[in-house]
Amino acid sequence: MNARHIGIVAKKELLGLSAEKTIVFAILLQVFIAMFSSFLMVGLTAMYDPEALEGYSTATYGVGYAGADSALIDEFEKRDDLILHRMDLSPALAALRDRKIAAVVYVPDTPPDAEGPVAITLYLVQNDLQSSVINVKIKEVLQGYERELREVRADRMTAFPVGLNFPDAGDAESFYEFVYGLLIPLLVLLPAIVSAALIIDLITEEYQRQTLDTLLSTPITFTEMVAGKIAACFAIVPVQAGAWILLLELNGIAVANAVPILLHVSAAGLFLILLGAAIALHYRERTSAQFVFSTGLVVVFLLAMAIPYNPLNIVVRLAVGTAGPVHWLILLLVSGATALLAFAVAAYGRRVGKISPTAVR
Amino acid sequence: MSLASSIRTIAVWEMNRSMTTMGRGVLPLAAGLLVLLVLVTAFAAESGIHMQDGIYRIGIDDPDVARIVDADTRFTVETVSGPALWNNRFAYDIVVIRGEVYAADTGKGRAALTALKRDYEGYVSRIAAGEPDLFAGYPLWIDLEYVKSEIDFLATQSGQQVGAPANAREPPVPSGPVEAVTLPPSTVPVHEEDLRQHLAGMEKQNPLSRYTGIVSSGSATDGLRTPSELSPPLPYDALILVFVFIFPLYFTSQFFMMSVMNERVGRAGEALLAAPVRPAAIIVGKAIPYFAIMLLVSAAITFFIGAPLTILLPLIPVILFFLSSALIIGMAARSFKELSFVSIFFSTLATSYLFFPTVFANTHVVSLISPLTLVILELQGEGFTAAGYVYSTALFFATSAVLFYAGTINFREERLFSEKSLTSRLMDFVAGAISRDRPHFSLFLLAAFTIPFVFMAQMMLLVLFFNIPMPLSLVLLTVSAAFIEEVAKSVGLYAVAGERPGFLTPKNLLVGAAAIGFGFLAGEKLLLFATLSQITESIFGSVLFLSLQVLWMPLLLHIAGVLITGTFLLAGGKRAYVPGLVVASVVHSLYNLHFLLGGLV
Numbered sequence: 019m020n021a022r023h024i025g026i027v028a029k030k031e032l033l034g035l036s037a038e039k040t041i042v043f044a045i046l047l048q049v050f051i052a053m054f055s056s057f058l059m060v061g062l063t064a065m066y067d068p069e070a071l072e073g074y075s076t077a078t079y080g081v082g083y084a085g086a087d088s089a090l091i092d093e094f095e096k097r098d099d100l101i102l103h104r105m106d107l108s109p110a111l112a113a114l115r116d117r118k119i120a121a122v123v124y125v126p127d128t129p130p131d132a133e134g135p136v137a138i139t140l141y142l143v144q145n146d147l148q149s150s151v152i153n154v155k156i157k158e159v160l161q162g163y164e165r166e167l168r169e170v171r172a173d174r175m176t177a178f179p180v181g182l183n184f185p186d187a188g189d190a191e192s193f194y195e196f197v198y199g200l201l202i203p204l205l206v207l208l209p210a211i212v213s214a215a216l217i218i219d220l221i222t223e224e225y226q227r228q229t230l231d232t233l234l235s236t237p238i239t240f241t242e243m244v245a246g247k248i249a250a251c252f253a254i255v256p257v258q259a260g261a262w263i264l265l266l267e268l269n270g271i272a273v274a275n276a277v278p279i280l281l282h283v284s285a286a287g288l289f290l291i292l293l294g295a296a297i298a299l300h301y302r303e304r305t306s307a308q309f310v311f312s313t314g315l316v317v318v319f320l321l322a323m324a325i326p327y328n329p330l331n332i333v334v335r336l337a338v339g340t341a342g343p344v345h346w347l348i349l350l351l352v353s354g355a356t357a358l359l360a361f362a363v364a365a366y367g368r369r370v371g372k373i374s375p376t377a378v379r
Numbered sequence: 380m381s382l383a384s385s386i387r388t389i390a391v392w393e394m395n396r397s398m399t400t401m402g403r404g405v406l407p408l409a410a411g412l413l414v415l416l417v418l419v420t421a422f423a424a425e426s427g428i429h430m431q432d433g434i435y436r437i438g439i440d441d442p443d444v445a446r447i448v449d450a451d452t453r454f455t456v457e458t459v460s461g462p463a464l465w466n467n468r469f470a471y472d473i474v475v476i477r478g479e480v481y482a483a484d485t486g487k488g489r490a491a492l493t494a495l496k497r498d499y500e501g502y503v504s505r506i507a508a509g510e511p512d513l514f515a516g517y518p519l520w521i522d523l524e525y526v527k528s529e530i531d532f533l534a535t536q537s538g539q540q541v542g543a544p545a546n547a548r549e550p551p552v553p554s555g556p557v558e559a560v561t562l563p564p565s566t567v568p569v570h571e572e573d574l575r576q577h578l579a580g581m582e583k584q585n586p587l588s589r590y591t592g593i594v595s596s597g598s599a600t601d602g603l604r605t606p607s608e609l610s611p612p613l614p615y616d617a618l619i620l621v622f623v624f625i626f627p628l629y630f631t632s633q634f635f636m637m638s639v640m641n642e643r644v645g646r647a648g649e650a651l652l653a654a655p656v657r658p659a660a661i662i663v664g665k666a667i668p669y670f671a672i673m674l675l676v677s678a679a680i681t682f683f684i685g686a687p688l689t690i691l692l693p694l695i696p697v698i699l700f701f702l703s704s705a706l707i708i709g710m711a712a713r714s715f716k717e718l719s720f721v722s723i724f725f726s727t728l729a730t731s732y733l734f735f736p737t738v739f740a741n742t743h744v745v746s747l748i749s750p751l752t753l754v755i756l757e758l759q760g761e762g763f764t765a766a767g768y769v770y771s772t773a774l775f776f777a778t779s780a781v782l783f784y785a786g787t788i789n790f791r792e793e794r795l796f797s798e799k800s801l802t803s804r805l806m807d808f809v810a811g812a813i814s815r816d817r818p819h820f821s822l823f824l825l826a827a828f829t830i831p832f833v834f835m836a837q838m839m840l841l842v843l844f845f846n847i848p849m850p851l852s853l854v855l856l857t858v859s860a861a862f863i864e865e866v867a868k869s870v871g872l873y874a875v876a877g878e879r880p881g882f883l884t885p886k887n888l889l890v891g892a893a894a895i896g897f898g899f900l901a902g903e904k905l906l907l908f909a910t911l912s913q914i915t916e917s918i919f920g921s922v923l924f925l926s927l928q929v930l931w932m933p934l935l936l937h938i939a940g941v942l943i944t945g946t947f948l949l950a951g952g953k954r955a956y957v958p959g960l961v962v963a964s965v966v967h968s969l970y971n972l973h974f975l976l977g978g979l980v
Contacts, residue, residue, distance in 0.1 A: 038713060038800070043720040047727055080551060085562075103550035108560045112553035114526050119551055122526075126565030135514045137603070139522045139563040153609060160521060160606035167518035168507070174515035179506045180443050182499055184480050184492070194490030195453075199431035212723075219715035226644050226715075304715050305397075305637040306405045312630075313412045317419050323430055324423035326452075331432050338434050338487060340455065 023238045027246020028253065031220060035250075044212055044258075079152055080119035082110030086127035090138075093162045100155060114141055120152045130170045197271060203333045205266070206279060209258035210287030211315065213251040214294040218307045220247045221298035240371030241364065248295055255287035256280045274339040282336070282349055286329050289356040290315070292363050299363075299370055385656040389664025397638060397668070427452070435491040438464045438471040444478070447502045453494055500607050508578045513571055517578070520567055520603045569603055578605075623684075624694065624754065625733060627676045629726050632701040635669040639709030640718055643795050658790035662783065666702050673698045690757045692768065693750035696775035697733065703782035704729070710786060710795065711804050721801070732839055748838045750775060774838070777831035777906065784828075788812055809874035818882070819894040822871045826898030829867040830906050836863045854972075861967035865960050868895050868937065869944040873956055876948055888945045896938035936970050939963075 078099050083091065084107040094102040103110075103119065110122045122141040128134065138160070142152060168175070221244065224230045233243060263276045273279070294311050301307040322328040332348050335341035432452045439445045440461040448454045459467070461476050468474045472491040473482050482492040507516030567574070642648030651661060677694050681687075704725055712718035733751045750771050753763045789811045797804065813821040837860050844852040872891060876883045940963040947959025 034714075035716070038717050043717075043724045047720070047724045050724075050727060050731075082550070105550050107562060109553055109557050111526060111560055112557040113551045116551075116553050118553065124563055126563070128565055130518075133514070135518055135520045135567055137520050137522060137563075137565065137567045139524060140609075141524045141526050143526055157606060157609040160519065160609065164517075164519040164606045168516070171512075171515040171518055174512045175507075175510055177506050177509060179503045180441075180447070181478050182444065182447075182475065182480055183478055184496060184499075185482060194486050195431060195434070195494070199434060203430070215719055215723075216716055219719050223715040226641075228645065301404060305634060305641075308633070308637075308719075310405060310408055310412065313409065313416070317412060317415050320416070320419045320423050323428050324419070324426045326426075326429045326432055328429060331429050334431060335433055340433055340436055 020237075020239075020242060023242040024246040024249055027238060027243055028250040031247055031250035032253070035254075079121070079155070081152075081156070082113060082119045082122035083125070084110050084122065085125040088125050088136075088163075089130065089166050090123070090125055090159070090163045093159045093166070096162070097155070097159065100159070111141060114143060117143065121156060123156075130167055136167060198338050199334055202266065202271075202273060202337050203330045205262045206259040206283050206333060207286065207330065209255045209262075210283060210290050212258075213255050213287055214290035214311070214315070215308065217247060217251045217291050217294040218298040218311055219304065220251070221295060222302060222304040222307055225302040226304065241367045244295060244299070244363075244367045248291055251291050252284070252288055255291075256284050259283045259287075273337045275336040275341065278341075278345060278349075279333055279336050282329055282332055282345070282352070285349060285352045285356055289352065289359060290318075292356065292359045293318075296359075296363050296366060299367060382657065382660055385660040386664040386667065389656065389661055390667045393638065393665045394668045397634065435472045435487070435494065436470065437491065437495070438468070438474040440464055440476050441478075444475050448495065448498050451494070451498050454491075504578070504605070504607060508575070513575055517574070517605050519606055520574075521606060521609060522563065522603055523609070567603060574603070577603075623680055624677060624751070625697070625730060627680070628673050628694070628698055628701055629730070631669055631673045631676065632698075632705040633722065635666060635702055636705035636709040636718065636722060638665060638669075639706055640712060640715075643710075646796055648795060649792070652790075652792055652795075659787045662706065662787055662790060666706070670698060670702060673701075686758055689762075690754045693753040693757075693763075693772060696772040696779065697750055699779035700729070700775045700782075703779040703786070706786040707782050707808070710789065711801055711808070713798065713801060713804070717801060728839075732835070748774075748841075773906070774831050774835050778835060781828045781831060785809075785812060803877070806874040806877055809870055810878040813871060813875050815879075818875065818887075819890050822875075822891050823894040823898035823901075825871040826868060826895040827902030827905075829870065830899065830902035833863055833867045834906060857971050858964065858968045861971060862960070862964040864899075864937075865940050865944060865963040865967060868899055868941050869948075869956075869960065869963070871895065872941065872945050872948060873953075877953065883945070883949050885949070888942065888949060892938045892941040892945055895941045896934050899937050900934050936967065940967050 078101055080101050080103055081094065082105045083094070083102050084105055091102060094100055105113070105122075107122070107124055110119065113119050114122050120143075124139040124141070126137060128136045130136070140156065140160075224233065224243075234240060238246075260276070260280055263273050263279065266273055293314065294307075297311045297314070298307045301310065323330060327344065327348055329348065329352055332341060332345045336345060429452065433455045435454050436457070437448065437454045438457050438459050439448075440459065442458055445456050445458050448456055457471075464471075464474050464476055468481065469483070471483070472485075472488050473480060473495060475481075480492070480495065482488040510516035642651060652658075656664075674691070674695070677691055677698075678688065681690055705722070708718065708721050708725060712721055733749050748771055753768065753771055756763050785808055789808045791811075794804075794807060794811065797807070799807065809825070812825055840856055840859050840863075844856050872883070872888075872895070943963040943966060944956070944959040947955040947962070951958075
């Protein structure tokens with residue numbers, strides 16, 4: 019194999035990518051995903067973490083209270099963002115329908131220490147963003163009341179939980195896990211998947227457009243051609259993943275250990291690209307190759323995620339800074355597997371090149 | 380040959396051909412992969428998803444407390460004696476010393492605290508569920524009832540305080556008539572054993588079982604829940620729906636896309652074009668097998684999850700939309716890699732259009748712009764009305780019809796086998812729709828036909844922007860909506876100017892601009908009144924569809940916009956197109972903002 023020949027093929031493919039502006043689509047695609055993730059963030063923050071949005075934190079909501087007196091009233095008194103109005107149930111529901119109050123609770127006259135449960139009815143407006151906000155607030159109130167009732171009925175209990183005292187942290191952080199545990203591994207591995215799909219297109223296209231003869235009439239050999247294409251696809255993986263990490267940093271999401279993350283992504287990316295190349299060499303036809311590859315990809319990803327210390331998990335751990343030196347071992351394992359696959363693909367490529375380089379199946 | 384019989388011939392031929400190219404090598408391997416997939420899924424279900432393992436470091440001085448987080452793989456637990464732990468506390472996200480929890484004052488620390496709180500709640504609930512006296516452990520049960528309120532969209536506009544921020548200490552007085560309601564019973568109408576089983580079921584729950592819970596509704600507890608089970612509707616349902624329903628559809632449409640592309644590789648489709656069948660018959664014939672497969676797959680999934688077959692109704696326009704765009708992409712892509720990227724990009728767009736509104740399925744009316752919301756509503760047993768169906772599917776039907784039409788008239792040799800770039804090829808497609816004899820009438824129709832796409836893009840922006848704080852969201856929406864409209868209006872002129880250089884004279888520009896302005900207005904009015912009345916009533920509606928109040932003003936605006944872009948094209952050629960667009964959009968936005976502010980003040 020001649021490194022210069024490989025370089026020529028790789029350069030040709032990279033130029034083709036930029037000439038057809040396909041790379042623009044790839045970047046647009048990723049920006050789009052980022053845009054929608056931020057949409058998700060804002061939208062979901064509004065739902066789960068109402069305090070996080072300025073507009074909601076200052077709002078106070080009226081809550082209609084109907085039925086018998088109970089300790090629940092005291093629980094409501096503790097909150098300054100909920101104002102309780104004692105009302106009858108019928109006018110309260112009418113006011114709720116008019117949106118003059120945000121929720122209605124109906125409490126029956128069951129005594130706290132009764133044999134049966136206290137069954138409260140909670141009325142909310144259907145199909146409404148506000149209901150989600152109110153839901154979160156009232157849930158806390160009701161949990162407080164539940165604790166109270168448990169204390170009243172404590173003599174009927176047989177086992178007691180270990181007590182833990184939580185600090186008043188104020189805002190809960192609901193999106194940390196979403197960002198670091200899902201978004202970041204997804205974004206940095208996206209380029210790897212894109213490149214793997216790309217290698218299939220590059221190889222099958224040579225077959226289906228019957229351009230392979232022309233290519234092989236030059237001094238470039240079949241294996242060099244395949245290696246060059248693989249190199250081109252591989253080269254854009256760390257670049258894109260790095261751009262993602264940079265973008266995240268610009269958005270105020272600090273990603274620790276950027277370099278090790280890129281190493282892991284590159285190793286995993288090369289593995290997927292080799293897999294794609296092998297499938298493409300076997301089928302020489304895009305529909306079949308892409309179909310088999312995407313099904314195989316699902317299997318590989320599902321399998322990887324079910325194993326502790328999988329590369330995705332390692333990326334997550336690295337990004338939050340809790341990986342420890344064990345990740346080097348994983349990197350070694352993945353690189354080893356990739357090297358084995360590379361040898362296999364090289365051998366297969368040589369065989370295909372010798373027997374029937376241009377035959378379409 | 381009659382149209383029907385030629386369609387049938389093509390459909391049968393397509394079936395045979397795709398089966399033979401795919402058949403030999405792929406089917407055995409695909410079957411093997413499917414078996415592997417089942418095995419791996421079983422393995423994953425057994426071992427769990429290890430994505431977020433070990434992201435938090437927690438130090439605990441008491442093994443009993445450590446047992447609370449044992450099952451939670453997100454925590455790396457270290458059991459250390461109290462004083463040592465305190466000295467080393469900054470190495471951890473959370474330390475627990477003698478029952479006191481200390482969290483690091485970082486985003487990560489707070490996230491860890493939230494996770495620990497949830498685990499602790501679960502642990503307390505487990506203890507309570509084991510009580511022989513269930514109602515000592517779970518003394519409080521909530522019956523959640525939803526009340527319908529009609530002023531949905533208007534009341535919950537972005538960022539505005541929704542509904543009822545109450546300052547007064549006085550109880551509010553309802554304005555409408557008060558209906559007498561019967562008081563709910565004070566006892567729980569469900570048997571104690573059922574409640575206990577319900578709690579036991581909660582134990583094993585994961586996001587997936589939540590979903591199957593929706594499908595096999597009618598649990599014995601009748602909607603009763605404990606306070607900790609009270610949670611706002613989660614978006615995961617929609618996410619899983621996307622994978623369950625949309626992914627197979629997208630996948631099948633890829634085969635159709637590839638089949639169209641294959642006709643063009645090495646001019647393979649020349650024989651087909653030479654056959655005495657109309658292009659419409661070829662396209663419909665080729666599409667039918669895939670349409671049938673997609674419908675069958677959806678029906679099979681529906682049957683499998685035990686849902687009513689009516690959820691296929693909202694899926695039909697989605698299938699048509701996927702197929703029509705697959706046709707256009709397959710006809711336009713220059714190479715395989717272009718095909719891949721464009722189709723991935725398109726599918727991401729389409730999936731987000733389908734998915735993101737459904738996040739708010741039970742929360743906000745904006746969700747209704749996605750047909751998938753109807754699927755969710757149907758699964759929840761609420762069903763949808765005919766008006767709701769029209770509202771969320773009309774755009775999909777309209778855009779697929781236009782795309783199929785564009786594909787049909789361009790399914791010709793000189794279009795299919797040209798080697799031009801993607802954009803100029805798409806421009807050719809547009810130019811192909813403009814007749815040489817009556818170009819102005821064609822421009823009129825073309826402008827009207829772009830309306831569904833404009834609406835779709837604007838709906839997407841609405842979904843994107845409606846939860847950004849108020850003034851910003853309005854400005855963003857105004858500017859981007861204006862830009863989209865200007866692009867849509869000028870695309871016909873741009874295409875025809877590129878294809879027929881002599882066409883763009885000052886006279887033709889004036890007449891063309893008028894034709895486009897009229898066409899745009901006509902299409903807008905037609906589609907709007909049919910479908911989107913819910914949104915037009917809100918302030919966002921007045922941004923997007925401002926043009927409806929007075930007729931001649933928007934008409935002038937539309938014509939002026941085209942004239943601006945057209946003049947730039949005329950004077951500076953193709954390179955001046957983008958600057959022209961920008962100027963036209965600025966004028967358009969200023970007009971909109973002027974009226975909007977006038978209306979608001």
